[in-house]
Amino acid sequence: MNAPAPATHLLPEVVQRPVPEALLVALQERFGAQCSSALAVREQHGRDESAFTSVPPPAAVVFAESTQDAADAVRLCAQYRVPVIPYGIGSSLEGHLLAVQGGVSLDLGRMNRVLSVNAEDLTVTVQPGVTREQLNAEIRTQGLFFPIDPGANATLGGMTATRASGTNAVRYGTMRENVLALEVVTASGEVIRTGTRARKSSAGYDLTRLFVGSEGTLGVITEVTLRIYPLPEAVRAAVCSFPTVADAVDTVIETIQLGVPIARVEFIDEGTVRIVNQYSKLDLRPSPMLLMEFHGSPAGVQEQVESVRALADEHGGADFQWADTPEERTRLWTARHNAYFAGVQSRPGARAITTDVCVPISRLADALLASVDEAKASGVPYFMVGHVGDGNFHMGYLIDPASTDERERAEQLNRQVVARALALGGTCTGEHGIGLHKMGFLVDEAGAGAIGVMRAIKQALDPHDIMNPGKIFTV
Amino acid sequence: MNAPAPATHLLPEVVQRPVPEALLVALQERFGAQCSSALAVREQHGRDESAFTSVPPPAAVVFAESTQDAADAVRLCAQYRVPVIPYGIGSSLEGHLLAVQGGVSLDLGRMNRVLSVNAEDLTVTVQPGVTREQLNAEIRTQGLFFPIDPGANATLGGMTATRASGTNAVRYGTMRENVLALEVVTASGEVIRTGTRARKSSAGYDLTRLFVGSEGTLGVITEVTLRIYPLPEAVRAAVCSFPTVADAVDTVIETIQLGVPIARVEFIDEGTVRIVNQYSKLDLRPSPMLLMEFHGSPAGVQEQVESVRALADEHGGADFQWADTPEERTRLWTARHNAYFAGVQSRPGARAITTDVCVPISRLADALLASVDEAKASGVPYFMVGHVGDGNFHMGYLIDPASTDERERAEQLNRQVVARALALGGTCTGEHGIGLHKMGFLVDEAGAGAIGVMRAIKQALDPHDIMNPGKIFTV
Numbered sequence: 001m002n003a004p005a006p007a008t009h010l011l012p013e014v015v016q017r018p019v020p021e022a023l024l025v026a027l028q029e030r031f032g033a034q035c036s037s038a039l040a041v042r043e044q045h046g047r048d049e050s051a052f053t054s055v056p057p058p059a060a061v062v063f064a065e066s067t068q069d070a071a072d073a074v075r076l077c078a079q080y081r082v083p084v085i086p087y088g089i090g091s092s093l094e095g096h097l098l099a100v101q102g103g104v105s106l107d108l109g110r111m112n113r114v115l116s117v118n119a120e121d122l123t124v125t126v127q128p129g130v131t132r133e134q135l136n137a138e139i140r141t142q143g144l145f146f147p148i149d150p151g152a153n154a155t156l157g158g159m160t161a162t163r164a165s166g167t168n169a170v171r172y173g174t175m176r177e178n179v180l181a182l183e184v185v186t187a188s189g190e191v192i193r194t195g196t197r198a199r200k201s202s203a204g205y206d207l208t209r210l211f212v213g214s215e216g217t218l219g220v221i222t223e224v225t226l227r228i229y230p231l232p233e234a235v236r237a238a239v240c241s242f243p244t245v246a247d248a249v250d251t252v253i254e255t256i257q258l259g260v261p262i263a264r265v266e267f268i269d270e271g272t273v274r275i276v277n278q279y280s281k282l283d284l285r286p287s288p289m290l291l292m293e294f295h296g297s298p299a300g301v302q303e304q305v306e307s308v309r310a311l312a313d314e315h316g317g318a319d320f321q322w323a324d325t326p327e328e329r330t331r332l333w334t335a336r337h338n339a340y341f342a343g344v345q346s347r348p349g350a351r352a353i354t355t356d357v358c359v360p361i362s363r364l365a366d367a368l369l370a371s372v373d374e375a376k377a378s379g380v381p382y383f384m385v386g387h388v389g390d391g392n393f394h395m396g397y398l399i400d401p402a403s404t405d406e407r408e409r410a411e412q413l414n415r416q417v418v419a420r421a422l423a424l425g426g427t428c429t430g431e432h433g434i435g436l437h438k439m440g441f442l443v444d445e446a447g448a449g450a451i452g453v454m455r456a457i458k459q460a461l462d463p464h465d466i467m468n469p470g471k472i473f474t475v
Numbered sequence: 476m477n478a479p480a481p482a483t484h485l486l487p488e489v490v491q492r493p494v495p496e497a498l499l500v501a502l503q504e505r506f507g508a509q510c511s512s513a514l515a516v517r518e519q520h521g522r523d524e525s526a527f528t529s530v531p532p533p534a535a536v537v538f539a540e541s542t543q544d545a546a547d548a549v550r551l552c553a554q555y556r557v558p559v560i561p562y563g564i565g566s567s568l569e570g571h572l573l574a575v576q577g578g579v580s581l582d583l584g585r586m587n588r589v590l591s592v593n594a595e596d597l598t599v600t601v602q603p604g605v606t607r608e609q610l611n612a613e614i615r616t617q618g619l620f621f622p623i624d625p626g627a628n629a630t631l632g633g634m635t636a637t638r639a640s641g642t643n644a645v646r647y648g649t650m651r652e653n654v655l656a657l658e659v660v661t662a663s664g665e666v667i668r669t670g671t672r673a674r675k676s677s678a679g680y681d682l683t684r685l686f687v688g689s690e691g692t693l694g695v696i697t698e699v700t701l702r703i704y705p706l707p708e709a710v711r712a713a714v715c716s717f718p719t720v721a722d723a724v725d726t727v728i729e730t731i732q733l734g735v736p737i738a739r740v741e742f743i744d745e746g747t748v749r750i751v752n753q754y755s756k757l758d759l760r761p762s763p764m765l766l767m768e769f770h771g772s773p774a775g776v777q778e779q780v781e782s783v784r785a786l787a788d789e790h791g792g793a794d795f796q797w798a799d800t801p802e803e804r805t806r807l808w809t810a811r812h813n814a815y816f817a818g819v820q821s822r823p824g825a826r827a828i829t830t831d832v833c834v835p836i837s838r839l840a841d842a843l844l845a846s847v848d849e850a851k852a853s854g855v856p857y858f859m860v861g862h863v864g865d866g867n868f869h870m871g872y873l874i875d876p877a878s879t880d881e882r883e884r885a886e887q888l889n890r891q892v893v894a895r896a897l898a899l900g901g902t903c904t905g906e907h908g909i910g911l912h913k914m915g916f917l918v919d920e921a922g923a924g925a926i927g928v929m930r931a932i933k934q935a936l937d938p939h940d941i942m943n944p945g946k947i948f949t950v
Contacts, residue, residue, distance in 0.1 A: 120732060120837035163677040174675050176684070177652055192924035198833040199865050200649050201902035202638040202688055204909055204917050204947055205929045209651070209684030213677055230734045257595060259705045300775055358673040362595035390674050427676035434679055442679050449667035453936060454680045460935035461928060472679055 014470050016102040019059040023080040027060055027104070030072055034063045045085075045105035048092040049152075049340075051351045052436060053401060058085060058099040063107045067183060067191055067222040073106050074220060074466075075189030081464045086216040088129065088158030093354050094435025096162065096215055100470040106220060108157050114138050115223070123180060123197050125225045128157025144228045147172035147263075150431065151337045157221045162433040163213030167264045167336070170256070170389030171295065172229065174431070179212050183223035187462035197225060210457070215433050216468035218461050232263075232295035236305060237329045238320040240292070240312050241285045245269055245372060247315035248288045249365045252388045254311045256361050260304050264293040266336055267386040267393065269372055272343070275383055279342030280335035285318065290388075291336055293329070336385070343383035343396045350381070350398040353410040357421035358392040358430030367424055368393050371417045380409050392430035419444075434472045442473060489945050491577040494534040498555040502535055502579070505547055509538045520560075520580035523567040524627075524815075526826045527911060528876060533560060533574040538582045542658060542666055542697040548581050549695060549941075550664030556939045561691040563604065563633030568829050569910025571637065571690055575945040581695060583632050589613050590698070598655060598672050600700045603632020619703045622647035622738075625906065626812040632696045637908040638688030642739045642811070645731070645864030646770065647704065649906070654687050658698035662937035672700060685932070690908050691943035693936050707738075707770035711780060712804045713795040715767070715787050716760045720744060720847060722790035723763045724840045727863045729786045731836050735779050739768040741811055742861040742868065744847055747818070750858055754817030755810035760793065765863075766811055768804070811860070818858030818871045825856070825873040828885040832896035833867040833905030842899055843868050846892045855884050867905035894919075909947045917948060 027035045036042070037060045046057030059082075064070040077084045083103025090097060099105065111127035114135060118124065119142050126135060133153045135146050148159060150166035158164075160182070165174035172178065181195030194207035211218060242248040245267075252265055268276065273286045292308065294301045309320060323332045335342075344352050359367045368386065375382040375395060386393030395417055397410035418428045418441045428434075428441035443451055451473050458465075458475055465475050502510045511517070512535045521532030534557075539545040552559045558578025565572060574580065586602035589610060593599065594617050601610060608628045610621050625634060625641035633639075635657070640649035647653065656670030669682035686693060717723040720742075727740055743751065748761045767783065769776045784795060798807045819827050834842045843861065850857040850870060861868030870892055872885035893903045893916045903909075903916035918926055926948050933940070933950055940950045 118835070118837065120728075121835040122732070123835065163675075163681070165675055169675060173652070176675070176681065177648070186924070186928065190924050190927075192928060193922060194925055196900055196902045196920070197835045198867075198896075198901040198905065199836070200638075200640055200644060200651070200833055200867065200905050202904045202906050202908040203902045203913070203920055204688070204926075205693075205932060206638070206651065206681075206684045206688055207921075207925055207928055209681045210932075213679070213681055218680075230732075253595075257597070257705075297778055299778060303772055303774060358675055360593070360596040360598065360672040361674070362593065392673075392675065425671055426673045427671045427678045429677045430673065430675050431677050433677040438678070445671070445678055446682075447668060449661070449665050450669055450682055451679075452665075453661065453667060453682055456935040457680060457685075457932055460931040 014100040016056065017083060019082050019102055020080050023076060023082055024060055026076050027062060027073070030076065031062055034065065034069065036061050045087050045097065045107060046099050048090050048095065048097040050093055050095040050435065050437065051353045051401065052095045052098055053351065055098040055100055058103055058105040061105045061107055063110050065110045067185065070106060070108070070220050070222050071185045071189045071191055073104070074185050074187065077104055078187060078189055078464065078466055081466060083466050083469050085468050086161065086220045088155030089131065091152040091154045091158065092162070092435060093432045094437045096433060096435040096471060098436060100436065109155065111222065117142065119144060121197060122228050123225055124228050125223060126156050128155060128221050128224060130156050132156060132159065139228060143231050145231050146226060146228050148175060148178055151340065156224050156226065160212055160221050160224050161214065161216050163431070165387070165431040167266055167387055169387060170265060171261055171263045175212055176209060178227045179208055179224060180227060181225035182208055182211055182221055184211055184219040185222055186219045187467050195225065215435065215471050217458060217471055218467060234298040234301040235293065235295055235329065236301050237293040237323040237332055239284060239332065240290050240320050241287045241318040242289070243287065243316045245288045245369055246365055248290050249368055249388060251290065251312050251315045251317060253361050253364060255308050256389055258307060260307050262292060262304060262308065262389060263295040265389040266291040267388040268339065269384050272339060272383045272385060275342045275346045276335050276339055279345060280338055282335055291332060339383060339385045340396065343398060347381050347398040349400065351401045352396040352398055353407065353414060354394055354396045355414040355417050356392065356394040356430050356432045357417055357426055357428060358390060359421050359424045359426030361391045363424035363426065364388060364391045367421055367426065370420060371395055374413055374416055378409055378413055380406060380413065390430065391426065436471060439473055489575040491531065492558060494557050494577055495555050498551060498557055499535055501551050502537060502548065505551065506537055509540065509544065511536050520562050520572065520582060521574050523565050523570065523572040525568055525570040525910065525912065526828045526876065527570045527573055528826065530573040530575055533578055533580040536580045536582055538585050540585045542660065545581060545583065545695050545697050546660045546664045546666055548579065549660050549662065552579055553662060553664055553939065553941055556941060558941050558944050560943050561636065561695045563630030564606065566627040566629045566633065567637070567910060568907045569912045571908060571910040571946060573911060575911065584630065586697065592617065594619060596672060597703050598700055599703050600698060601631050603630060603696050603699060605631050607631060607634065614703060618706050620706050621701060621703050623650060623653055626815065631699050631701065635687055635696050635699050636689065636691050638906065640862070640906045642741055642862055644862060645740060646736055646738045650687055651684060653702045654683055654699060655702060656700035657683055657686055657696055659686055660695040660697055662694060662942050670700065690910065690946050692933060692946055693942060709773040709776040710768065710770055710804070711776050712768040712798040712807055714759060714807065715765050715795050716762045716793040718762065718791045720763045720844055721840055722792070723765050724843055724863060726765065726787050726790045726792060728836050728839060730783050731864055733782060735782050737767060737779060737783065737864060738770040740864040741766040742863040743814060744859050747814060747858045747860060750817045750821045751810050751814055754820060755813055757810055766807060814858060814860045815871065818873060822856050822873040824875065826876045827871040827873055828882065828889060829869055829871045830889040830892050831867065831869040831905050831907045832892055832901055832903060833865060834896050834899045834901030836866045838899035838901065839863060839866045842896055842901065845895060846870055849888055849891055853884055853888055855881065855888065865905065866901065911946060914948055
């Protein structure tokens with residue numbers, strides 16, 4: 001076992017499993033130039049957007065170009081009982097991609113073809129390396145779009161594996177609701193299919209939903225069939241400022257309780273507005289703010305807007321500023337999506353320790369206000385954004401990665417945010433996943449009994465613990 | 476093994492496992508009057524609405540009144556490795572409740588309390604024996620409703636276990652989308668919880684979705700947390716007749732493709748209209764017919780109605796007949812819900828062999844037209860209804876249960892309906908589940924690889940195969 005560097009002291013204790021030379025030779029023989037053991041390539045695949053920076057990289061990287069490639073890579077690794085870590089584009093925030101037990105990174109990024117678009121059924125089948133922006137660019141001309149939007153231009157395989165969601169989930173659901181069918185390489189290298197293109201089914205165990213959110217620990221996703229949607233006839237986007245965090249959050253709670261089918265409703269606090277303004281050269285009013293988008297028929301959108309405006313008025317919301325052209329909307333949402341990078345760059349040299357929790361909407365004000373107050377009181381620089389229509393929000397604590405003290409203070413804030421969310425009937429992660437970082441919190445949330453069931457499933461489907469081991473829970 | 480009677484020749488071959496007298500004594504000691512071995516009680520629990528009529532009843536029935544009761548019953552049965560068959564209200568259509576390997580029926584019907592209603596979060600937590608009509612009666616006064624409506628007044632535990640859906644699924648989704656959290660007694664008698672009241676989560680394996688649709692084979696559902704919805708401000712319901720089946724179905728396909736958020740859209744063919752008219756004392760025009768319901772704001776409903784009316788006009792739809800008062804709507808939907816009973820009673824002494832399939836909406840006309848034509852050509856009396864907005868429809872073949880020939884002809888029709896649905900990219904059951912009747916079809920649909928994964932999960936979570944054994948797939 002490698003001696004842990006100070007900055008990794010919060011990593012679960014892990015053992016680097018041996019990677020026999022014979023496996024590396026066999027991979028090289030099978031994959032030739034599609035297999036690399038160059039340090040730079042390995043290092044690029046051994047990190048993600050999490051704050052864990054000092055785990056050794058994987059022993060090799062295989063670039064799969066087909067399902068057969070993925071199956072062969074898994075089969076070879078299985079033969080030597082060596083870990084396989086599926087890799088999309090590296091946008092994980094919770095350490096999913098780190099080779100904490102060593103092994104081989106399986107990069108699916110070259111499997112990036114949209115295999116079929118069925119406009120009549122509103123379904124699409126893609127390879128796992130297709131990113132959401134690529135998919136939307138390919139289907140937009142047919143008047144269609146895929147709404148799930150976690151901010152990062154993640155791959156659809158990665159989004160499936162982490163049960164991602166993002167800004168449009170309040171109306172269109174998450175990957176849980178929008179994945180219809182999968183092709184998966186199991187831990188033995190077998191290729192299976194789950195689900196069909198039918199919208200619903202009662203045919204046996206819901207394996208599709210089992211693999212959605214399994215974070216690469218049960219198999220490698222090699223094909224994804226998704227629901228897509230007609231581009232709405234009318235779209236309006238707006239920002240609205242509020243005197244206090246509570247006013248903004250209460251406006252959202254009432255909007256949801258009224259059943260308004262708002263498409264996006266994002267919250268950022270005053271400090272984060274300043275950070276976004278600076279990074280994206282905007283001049284949004286520096287106060288708690290909602291960013292909203294409405295989809296529907298022109299009359300339907302107008303009706304939604306009027307409902308929300310009336311609620312905002314009651315909470316002191318300043319006039320809506322509209323972004324009605326596609327260009328204005330893109331500018332607004334790009335600024336929102338860049339909040340993470342804006343946050344990280346607002347403190348030179350910093351890394352972000354992020355956390356994301358989700359609570360029942362009635363508890364959102366309690367959860368969010370206390371989290372913001374604690375962050376302010378701690379003195380740790382932070383940013384915060386929230387997909388508040390779902391009761392979901394993120395905190396990002398900006399730490400000097402060399403400072404054990406700052407890291408510990410940030411992790412303490414994280415623990416408080418999560419503990420409060422659980423006490424309020426919520427979950428320790430709304431959309432980022434468990435990865436390495438929240439394994440302890442998952443035990444708090446699910447209980448030993450449910451973890452035992454998860455572990456039994458893992459052991460049944462991956463008896464040698466080679467699929468992304470050391471993530472979600474200990475085996 | 477019991478010699479199979481002629482009418483059960485299509486049952487999978489099963490062995491009645493022994494139920495030791497010591498277990499019956501132990502159950503009697505623990506449960507007293509809550510445990511019955513009276514023949515009438517056992518027989519009532521040994522059948523459902525399926526066409527399988529000659530399986531021996533369970534050895535005893537335990538009436539659980541609490542989670543502890545359910546856990547103790549399972550633990551005692553586990554000790555003797557005796558099957559446990561969870562029972563709600565007996566409305567299964569596919570043989571889920573039959574004691575094909577003997578064992579004990581665990582009746583959850585007395586666990587029928589609504590435990591909490593959270594109007595602010597639009598969630599409710601119920602015991603498994605609460606029926607959907609009971610739930611709606613309890614929450615209606617708060618302006619709320621639970622939309623999933625399979626027709627039968629099923630229990631919410633049973634609806635969860637079969638991943639039920641029904642008439643409102645086109646807009647509100649199925650049990651898959653509407654169950655947030657569960658309490659489950661596992662095969663060892665341990666009580667676990669899955670999910671939270673948060674609307675979304677990425678916290679570990681989606682055990683909730685694994686138990687939804689597991690048909691009692693992985694554990695006993697003892698508590699269900701559901702999403703509920705505000706009663707719509709405006710509701711309009713209508714029927715519309717069409718010259719041909721194709722005209723009606725094409726109207727639905729175009730409605731869905733246009734993205735109209737219709738709440739219900741049901742199809743019945745001409746023969747079924749006649750059956751419904753006779754049973755429910757109605758005078759609907761005897762031609763292919765759509766029954767529709769629209770939910771929303773008054774303006775939104777008007778907009779939907781105009782869109783659908785324009786599409787119907789293009790397909791020769793006769794004028795909409797409106798059912799605008801709650802009483803008229805209830806009469807209309809009651810008639811639709813009674814279609815199954817109307818069908819069965821239209822041939823005195825008959826049993827129905829039902830099948831339900833779901834296909835991608837673009838293939839619905841192909842699937843449905845051929846199925847109706849084959850039924851007509853076969854001479855077997857039938858009825859048909861369809862939740863066509865989902866691409867889902869049911870055929871019911873009315874057979875003399877004593878006639879092996881009629882049964883075989885009906886099963887041949889069933890095989891053709893399913894084979895066609897699978898060839899069109901659909902599923903062998905949209906909402907009734909696999910049960911006993913579709914185990915072979917599930918292999919055709921999912922493939923040996925996926926069945927192997929299901930079997931591995933079952934063996935991991937229920938190593939002695941005591942939870943509703945002999946259903947979904949063979950272990």
